[in-house]
Structures are given as C-alpha cells and as structure tokens.
Amino acid sequence: MASLIDRSNLDFLLNRWLKVDELLARPSFAMHDLAEVSAYLDLAEELAGDKFLTHYKLADQIEPTLTEEGVEVLPQIKRALEQFAAAGFFSAPFPETYGGLQFPELVQAAGLGLFMAANLATSAYAMLTIANARLLVAHGSPAQAEAFARPQIEGRVLGTMCLSEPQAGSSLGDIRTRAEPDGDSIYGPQYRITGNKMWISGGDQNISENIFHLVLAKIPETDGCLPEGTKGISLFIVPKFILAEDGSPGIRNDVDVAGINHKMGYRGTSNCLLNFGEGTRFRPGGRAGAVGYLVGEPGAGLAIMFHMMNEARINVGLGAASVACRAHLLSVAYSQERMQGRLERNNNPVPLIAHPDVRRMLLAQKCYAEGALSLILYAARLVDDRETAETDEERAEADLLLGLLTPAAKTWASEWGLAANDIAIQIHGGYGYTRDFDVEQLYRDNRLNPIHEGTTGIQGIDFVGRKIQKDGGAALITLGKRIRSTCISAAAADERLRNHAADLEAVWDEFVSLAQGYQDVGRDVMLSNATELLQAFGHLVVGWLWLDQALVTSTTKSPLQETKVACCDFYFQTEMPRVTNALHHLAHRSPLPATVPLGVFGVEQ
Structure with missing residues (x-):
C-alpha cells in the first residue's frame, strides 16, 4: 500500500x-x-x-x-x-x-x-x-x-460554489450577477440569474448526472439598480439541469461554459468561466436567464455562504497539510535510497539521510507538514465540540476558538505546507524538479492553496480586523487559557518540556499585548501588518500544538515519544524565534507598505 x-x-x-x-x-x-x-x-x-x-x-x-x-x-x-x-x-x-x-x-x-x-x-x-x-x-x-x-x-450529483467574477475577484461586494424575480416554485422563490462567474472549480464536468451551483447574486432594487456592497448579496441554487418532477435531470438550464482556466496545479479539477443567462444555447421556459432558487432570506447570501466558505477554508488547509505529509514520506524514502557523498574521506558513499543537513531539512519538513495536519484536525475537533458538546458554554467556547483559528488553519497550513513541498524538491536534488518524481507535481498542486478561499492577505485582514477584536478579545483570552494549561502541565514534566513551556508562555504574553495594541491603530498600519501578525500567530499556535503532543507522550518511553519530543525541540529551537523576530518588527507598527511612494515600483504618481 x-x-x-x-x-x-x-x-x-x-x-x-x-x-x-x-x-x-x-x-x-x-x-x-x-x-x-x-x-x-x-x-x-x-x-x-x-x-x-x-x-x-x-x-x-x-x-x-x-x-x-x-x-x-x-x-x-x-x-x-x-x-x-x-x-x-x-x-x-x-x-x-x-x-x-x-x-x-x-x-x-x-x-x-x-x-x-x-x-x-x-x-x-x-x-x-x-x-x-x-x-x-x-x-x-x-x-x-x-x-x-x-x-x-448520495454522490449522484456534484456541487460547486460560484462567488468570484472576472472583474471582482475576491471583492464580492462588487459582483454584478443579477437575480430577477420569476415567481414561486416548489423549491421556494424562483429567480432568473444573469452574469459571469470565474474560477469555478468543478464548474462543468461529465462525471455526475447533474451539477448544483451555489451562486451569489444581487436582487435589483426598485429602480433596477443593484444594491451596493456585500449586504445586497443573496444566495441561489442553480442546477445545470432543471429538475423533473421525480427529481431527475430535466431540461438544460441557461448555464454555459465560456472557457476553461489552465492552472499550474489541480489540473484534474475542471476550472471554468461560467455564463449564466446569456441564452445563446439554453433558454428554459423560452427566455434567457438561468433558473435559480433563493436560499434563505434576500440579502443574507454572504452570511449563509460563509458556512461553506469557512468549511472550504479548513479543507484547503487539510489538502495542503495532506500533500505536505505525503511529500515528507517521499523525501524520507528517497533519502534512504539515494547514495550520495561521504561523511569522511575515502569512505564509501552514504545515503542522503546520513548527512546532518538533510536531516535538518527532514525535521523542518516534518514539523511543517505534521504541524499543519495537527492544526487542521484540532479545528475539526472544535467543529464537533461546537455542534455536540454537552453544555452551551462548551459549544460557545468551541465556536469562539474556531472563528479565531480558521484564518490561521487555512493560511498557516497552505503557506508552510508549501514550504514542506519546497523542501521535498531540494532533498530530491535534480530529480526533484523533473516530472518523473511526484514531488514536482505535489509542489504545483499545493502552490494554489495560499490563494484558494481567500488569499493569505485577506485572511490576515479578517484575523486582525475582526477575529482578535470580537467580543473584546474573548477568543484570545479563551485560547490563552488552553495554552497556559499546557504550559503548566509541561512545567511539571521533564526539563526539556519545562524550558519550552516557559518560552511559549513568554511569547504568548508578548503576542497578546501586541495584538491588543493593534485594535486601535490606523487603517494603514493595520493593513500593512495584518498578514505578518497572522503568520506569527499561526507559528505560535503550531508551537503550542507540538508542545501539547510532546506532553501527551511524556509518560512513556517509546519511538513515538522520541519523535514528538525531537520535533518539539527542533520547532522551539528554529521556528519559535521567527515569532519573536516578527513581534519585534510588528511592535514598530510601521505603515510603510501603505505609504511607500509608488515611484519605488517605477509607477508614476
């Protein structure tokens, strides 16, 4: 296997x-x-x-x-x-x-x-x-x-999410897709949808009997104009084939493929530009406009869509972590098979894994890949707690933590999972960037994930502008209690974990103090530093997760315990200083990216 x-x-x-x-x-x-x-x-x-x-x-x-x-x-x-x-x-x-x-x-x-x-x-x-x-x-x-x-x-029909448009991208308040009232149906208020959607994964395929698109669009106001901003966005179900009375695919809906986007990775996933309501080939009911059914209330589309978007963010992180984990296993296998170099003169060639620098890369790769997987599965456990925990307080706490951690789960896993894939190519040497070895394709696939479901920058703005400020910083306080609980337990363990616990607690206090200070900064400062603050947070949280796992294994002497403690040691020696350095820079609250003259880039003012 x-x-x-x-x-x-x-x-x-x-x-x-x-x-x-x-x-x-x-x-x-x-x-x-x-x-x-x-x-x-x-x-x-x-x-x-x-x-x-x-x-x-x-x-x-x-x-x-x-x-x-x-x-x-x-x-x-x-x-x-x-x-x-x-x-x-x-x-x-x-x-x-x-x-x-x-x-x-x-x-x-x-x-x-x-x-x-x-x-x-x-x-x-x-x-x-x-x-x-x-x-x-x-x-x-x-x-x-x-x-x-x-x-x-049942797996008979596949689904999509249709958010972005060619002119709007991630700026969903600027979408132009229209939804005109078209009476009622057994599935609720019916509308005719017209517009264009871009970057739609699975937008069309010959796999399933039908495709159900979830489409964001705006219902025109009484003067015929589209409402401005995100509050005017509604959500619609738009099937590729309108359902017959028995639920089977009926006539073709007015949804057509204008083209396929050719990406550097995920090449097996069709990615389409879709035209809704052009009426050039498909005219249900004899007139143009794709038939769609309103989900929820008018104007509540974006809030509802966040249910799918937040799940997709965690799943993007899961995919990034998973291919990073596979790249690590491939790297370990290759480093054992490939004989290259000598440790001392006149000795026979040794496998790559015998070289300290290769082991350094493998350790970093393992910390990134398995750290990302740990973060995603921790978030998945929070989903379960939010839905099924015994008390209202436990469910509310899980929801609070999940909101705080979702931007980090998506971003840290996709950014540092990619770093693990990058290392895989380095370990494979010249063979690593050939198509004969999977690590080349794994890197290309994972490179898409920092962009999927909101770029790293968008996640940073959400984190600093909303998540850490929500309810007076209640989520940070809640997370801090969990981190301190780990530190207290680790302090009672062996000396190695005790030192890591002290370092973690000190860095966490510094982060919280700095993050609270960013609640009152100007917009230029916030936008200039949001991504770096989120990246520091993600790196810090993964350090906590490595310490927590090492603590779980601390009572038994086993290969697993040796593995977890070694990774924890490596992470605290080489990765936690990144957080300290980032916090030092963030303390300056520099607005430089927002205020730098455009002439620096050769752009006329």
Whole structure:
C-alpha cells in the first residue's frame, strides 16, 4: 500500500491527542466505536491508494477539455468518485436522517485527508460537494435539502460554489450577477440569474448526472439598480439541469461554459468561466436567464455562504497539510535510497539521510507538514465540540476558538505546507524538479492553496480586523487559557518540556499585548501588518500544538515519544524565534507598505 500520510501519527492524533473516544461517547456519535473509526480509515487509505493515487499523474497530463457538449475529464476521475460514493465517503459526516453515516467531523477530516494526499485534484470535486450539501442541510428549506442536498450526499450529483467574477475577484461586494424575480416554485422563490462567474472549480464536468451551483447574486432594487456592497448579496441554487418532477435531470438550464482556466496545479479539477443567462444555447421556459432558487432570506447570501466558505477554508488547509505529509514520506524514502557523498574521506558513499543537513531539512519538513495536519484536525475537533458538546458554554467556547483559528488553519497550513513541498524538491536534488518524481507535481498542486478561499492577505485582514477584536478579545483570552494549561502541565514534566513551556508562555504574553495594541491603530498600519501578525500567530499556535503532543507522550518511553519530543525541540529551537523576530518588527507598527511612494515600483504618481 502506498504511503500517503503516516498512519501511526494519524492514529495518535485522533486517539491519544484529540481523544476521539470522548466524541464517540456523545449521543450524536454513539452508534460508532473505535473499531469502526479504524476500519473507516483503513478503507479510506486503501481506496485512496487504489483508485485516487493511480491516476494522479495521468490527470495532470490529460487536462479537462471543452467540447460542444461541455467539459470532459479523465474517465478514471469519474470511476474513482463512484467508488468514493459507493463506500459512503460522501455521506460520512451527514445525519442518518439524510442517509448519512454520522461520523464526527474529526474522523471525516482524517479520512478525506488520505484521499487528498493521494490526489488533490480528484478530491476537490468531493470536498466541494460535501460542503455544498452541508450548507443546504443547514440553511435550505426542507424541500431544497431533499431535492438538492440528498443527491449530493448520495454522490449522484456534484456541487460547486460560484462567488468570484472576472472583474471582482475576491471583492464580492462588487459582483454584478443579477437575480430577477420569476415567481414561486416548489423549491421556494424562483429567480432568473444573469452574469459571469470565474474560477469555478468543478464548474462543468461529465462525471455526475447533474451539477448544483451555489451562486451569489444581487436582487435589483426598485429602480433596477443593484444594491451596493456585500449586504445586497443573496444566495441561489442553480442546477445545470432543471429538475423533473421525480427529481431527475430535466431540461438544460441557461448555464454555459465560456472557457476553461489552465492552472499550474489541480489540473484534474475542471476550472471554468461560467455564463449564466446569456441564452445563446439554453433558454428554459423560452427566455434567457438561468433558473435559480433563493436560499434563505434576500440579502443574507454572504452570511449563509460563509458556512461553506469557512468549511472550504479548513479543507484547503487539510489538502495542503495532506500533500505536505505525503511529500515528507517521499523525501524520507528517497533519502534512504539515494547514495550520495561521504561523511569522511575515502569512505564509501552514504545515503542522503546520513548527512546532518538533510536531516535538518527532514525535521523542518516534518514539523511543517505534521504541524499543519495537527492544526487542521484540532479545528475539526472544535467543529464537533461546537455542534455536540454537552453544555452551551462548551459549544460557545468551541465556536469562539474556531472563528479565531480558521484564518490561521487555512493560511498557516497552505503557506508552510508549501514550504514542506519546497523542501521535498531540494532533498530530491535534480530529480526533484523533473516530472518523473511526484514531488514536482505535489509542489504545483499545493502552490494554489495560499490563494484558494481567500488569499493569505485577506485572511490576515479578517484575523486582525475582526477575529482578535470580537467580543473584546474573548477568543484570545479563551485560547490563552488552553495554552497556559499546557504550559503548566509541561512545567511539571521533564526539563526539556519545562524550558519550552516557559518560552511559549513568554511569547504568548508578548503576542497578546501586541495584538491588543493593534485594535486601535490606523487603517494603514493595520493593513500593512495584518498578514505578518497572522503568520506569527499561526507559528505560535503550531508551537503550542507540538508542545501539547510532546506532553501527551511524556509518560512513556517509546519511538513515538522520541519523535514528538525531537520535533518539539527542533520547532522551539528554529521556528519559535521567527515569532519573536516578527513581534519585534510588528511592535514598530510601521505603515510603510501603505505609504511607500509608488515611484519605488517605477509607477508614476
């Protein structure tokens, strides 16, 4: 079986560190036990290796193509997703009332991570579909959930999210897609949608019988003008084929593919420019305009869409962490096989892993990849706590922490997971940037993740402008209690962990003091430093997670304990100083990026 993610580490994260058994004791998950969780991950690992990994390179070479009928993708992608559906992986996190397996989010994320490690592009179709269906279960009417969520839960239909537009990008307040009232339907208020959407992953394909798009658009005001800003945005379900009375695909909706975007990675995922309502080929009801159904209330679209967007942010981080973990395993294997160089004169060549500098790279890579995976799975556990914890206070605390950590989970995992992939190429040397070895493709795939679901800069602005200021900084206070709890326990452990605990507590106090000071700075200062503040936060949080894991293993002498403590040592020696240096710079509150003259870039004033 191919090595995708270190299974022993994955089992440790779920069982010993995040205590999945405590989740299984809750009424929501009591139908499962630890044996079922293990079997679920075994099946995910097997199917990922047999059905997803086997076409990983081929899907990169044979990209989706646009024909007269629509977008065609590699046939192996369709077969892999059919197996994914048949095994119940689409339905894993959903309630039994919708035919779901009702697994905890923590377990579902771990399973999905194995598929992502094997083939990020094919997994993207599944990830988007699961998120689409969960939004509809949470916010759609019963009729919408039954008609549009259930087929996705069963894996018969795939879903998308349609936010960006060619002229607007991430600036969603500037979208121009219109939604004109068109009467009522059994699925709620019906509208005619016109406009263009860009960068739509899975926007068209020949995999599923239908495609359900979740589309952001604006309902015109009485004067016919579109409302300004994000408050005027509404959310609509727009199917590729309008449903017949029995729910099967009926006539073609007025949604057409204007072109395919060719990205450097994720090449197996079709990425489309979609035209809604042009009426050039498809005119449902005899007139132009794609038929769409309002989800929730008018003007509440962006707030509802954040349900899917926040899930997608964590899943982007999961994908980044997963391919970083696979790159690390490939690096370790190659460094053992490749004989190169000598440690002393006249000795025989030694494997790369014998060289201290290669071990340094492998340690850094392991800290980044497994640190990212730890951060994402910690966030997944918070999702479970938010939904199923015993008390209102526990659920509220989990929600508060999840909001604070989501920008870091997405950003740190995608930025430093990519750094792990970069190291993989370095370890492979000249072979690393050839197409013969997977690490080249893994790097290209992961390079997209710092941009997916909001760039690093956007996450930084959200973190500093909203998350750390919410409720008077309550989330930072809550997180601080958890960090101090780890430090107190580590202080009672061996000397190595005791020193790390003291360092962590000092850096955390410095970060909190500095972050609180940024609540009152001017806009130029905030925008100039938001990304660096978020990056320092992410680096600090991952240091805490490494210390917490080392602490869990501290009572037993084992290879696992040696691994966790060695990584914790390395992280605190080489990575925590990055946080200290960043905080020193951030303390100056420099507005330089915002105020630097454009002439510096050769641009006329």
